[in-house]
Amino acid sequence: MAYNFLTLAKDVLEKENIPLSVEEIWEKAKVLGLLEKLSSSGKTPIRTLSARIYVDIKNNVDTIFEQVSKRPAKFFLKDHTAGLQEFEERQEQTGKKLKYLERDLHVLLSSFVNSDEHFKCSTKTIYHEVSKREKSGKNKWLHPDIVGVHFPFESYTENTLKLFDILKVNPYKLYSFEMKISINLATLREYYFQAVSNSSWAHEGYLVALHIVDDPELIDEMRRLNNAFGIGVIRLDAEHFMQSEILFSAKEKESLDWDTINRLVDSNSDFKKFLDDLMEDIKIGKVKSKYDDVCLEEEQMYQYALNAGILS
Known part of the structure; x- marks a missing residue:
C-alpha cells in the first residue's frame, strides 16, 4: 500500500504527541524524513494535506483525527488523550496571566516540609537578586530557590x-x-537539570511544582530521571497543603559538594546567612535563628492561597 498524506499525518502526530497545525505537521515530516516516502506530493502539498485531513474527519466515521482548535487549526489523534491534556495545560498556562508569582508558592512548600515527617526542616528563601554580579552565564543554575535544614533536637x-x-x-x-x-x-528536562545543577551541595535535592500534568509519559520520564540523577519531585496542593505529595524521593548523598557550597557562600549573602544561622543553632542545641515563616493551620493556608490568587 502506497504511503499517503493521512499516514504521514498519523506518523507525525504519534511521534510528536501534541496537536499540530497542517503547516507544523508538514515541517515535522520534513525533519523526520517522511516526505520522501510519499508516492506523490503535487504542486501544493500542504493544501493537499489539509484537504485530506478535513475530508477524512468529515466523511470517515472511523477517522483517527480530530480538530482540537480553530485559530490556528490544530489536529490530533483521538486516542492520544495524555498528549492532548498536556497541550491544554500548556495553553491554559500561556493563555492567561497568572495572578501570583512563583515565590508566592514558597510558604506552601516551607509549611509542608516543616510538618512532613520525611523532612521536618526549617527553610530559607534564597534571593538571587542579592548575589554578586558576575559574567553572563557564570552563575546560571547555581542558586536554589529554597534551602532547608533538619535539626534533630x-x-x-x-x-x-x-x-x-x-x-x-x-x-x-x-x-x-x-x-x-x-x-x-x-519543560521537565530543563527544570529537572536546573535542579540537578543547583542541588549538588545538599544531602537531598527536589524539584517542586504546583501543577504537574497527570500524564503517564511525564511520570515515566520523571522516574527515569530520578533513577539516573537522584533529584526528587514534589507536587504541591494549594487547597490542602499537608496533602502535598512526594512523587519521587530524592537519593540521599553521603558527602556534600563543598566547592559549590563555597561558591554559594561567596556569591549570595542569603545563603551565607543561612549557614551562619544553622551553625549557631547547632552550637547552642536549639533553633533560635529566623527562618522562613510557616503556616500550620489548613484554613489559614487556604485563605492565603485564595487571597494570593493561587486558588481561583
Whole structure:
C-alpha cells in the first residue's frame, strides 16, 4: 500500500504527541524524513494535506483525527488523550496571566516540609537578586530557590546528640528545592537539570511544582530521571497543603559538594546567612535563628492561597 498524506499525518502526530497545525505537521515530516516516502506530493502539498485531513474527519466515521482548535487549526489523534491534556495545560498556562508569582508558592512548600515527617526542616528563601554580579552565564543554575535544614533536637536527647558528635555521626540534613509553577513534558528536562545543577551541595535535592500534568509519559520520564540523577519531585496542593505529595524521593548523598557550597557562600549573602544561622543553632542545641515563616493551620493556608490568587 502506497504511503499517503493521512499516514504521514498519523506518523507525525504519534511521534510528536501534541496537536499540530497542517503547516507544523508538514515541517515535522520534513525533519523526520517522511516526505520522501510519499508516492506523490503535487504542486501544493500542504493544501493537499489539509484537504485530506478535513475530508477524512468529515466523511470517515472511523477517522483517527480530530480538530482540537480553530485559530490556528490544530489536529490530533483521538486516542492520544495524555498528549492532548498536556497541550491544554500548556495553553491554559500561556493563555492567561497568572495572578501570583512563583515565590508566592514558597510558604506552601516551607509549611509542608516543616510538618512532613520525611523532612521536618526549617527553610530559607534564597534571593538571587542579592548575589554578586558576575559574567553572563557564570552563575546560571547555581542558586536554589529554597534551602532547608533538619535539626534533630526534638528527636534525640542531649546525651544522644553528644554521642553522635563523639562517633562523628551527622544527624543534620541539608535540603535544596527548585520551585516552579507548572511542569509538563515540554519543560521537565530543563527544570529537572536546573535542579540537578543547583542541588549538588545538599544531602537531598527536589524539584517542586504546583501543577504537574497527570500524564503517564511525564511520570515515566520523571522516574527515569530520578533513577539516573537522584533529584526528587514534589507536587504541591494549594487547597490542602499537608496533602502535598512526594512523587519521587530524592537519593540521599553521603558527602556534600563543598566547592559549590563555597561558591554559594561567596556569591549570595542569603545563603551565607543561612549557614551562619544553622551553625549557631547547632552550637547552642536549639533553633533560635529566623527562618522562613510557616503556616500550620489548613484554613489559614487556604485563605492565603485564595487571597494570593493561587486558588481561583
